[in-house]
Amino acid sequence: MRVAVDCSGSPAGRLLALHGARRWGCCVLVGEGDHLDVKVSPVLIHRQLTVLGSWVTSIGRMEELVERLVRWDLRPERTVTHRFALAQSGQAYEVADEARSGKVALVMEP
Numbered sequence: 001m002r003v004a005v006d007c008s009g010s011p012a013g014r015l016l017a018l019h020g021a022r023r024w025g026c027c028v029l030v031g032e033g034d035h036l037d038v039k040v041s042p043v044l045i046h047r048q049l050t051v052l053g054s055w056v057t058s059i060g061r062m063e064e065l066v067e068r069l070v071r072w073d074l075r076p077e078r079t080v081t082h083r084f085a086l087a088q089s090g091q092a093y094e095v096a097d098e099a100r101s102g103k104v105a106l107v108m109e110p
Helices: 011-020 038-044 060-071 086-098
Strands: 003-006 027-028 050-053 081-086 102-107
Touching: 003 011, 011 027, 011 038, 081 086, 086 102
Parallel strands: 003 027, 027 050, 081 102
Antiparallel strands: none
16 A cells, blocks of 8 residues: 555554555554654665654643533534444545545444
8 A cells, every 4th residue: 555554553553554555655653652663774765665653632632622622512523524434444535535525534343
């Protein structure tokens, strides 16, 4: 795949995402975690991978934002227009990539 995304933050998950990205691809690390042990030359340099990290905010800030949702009577459920099970992540990314929907959410199956 051209782009691999790790949301787990686990060293094994991150490494799997790096190995899953194709040559000249991109790996995005969004899961919180403390380290990544990787053989740089064969995994990153020789495969010409781009690695990006993305961080939204702290847990404390998220709690504050949730409190404001209630105070401001905001309804995020109206913003989420599509929900997909984790097994349907490919379809979810296709819908999001079309940029004709609201928020696309992946939900954990019970």
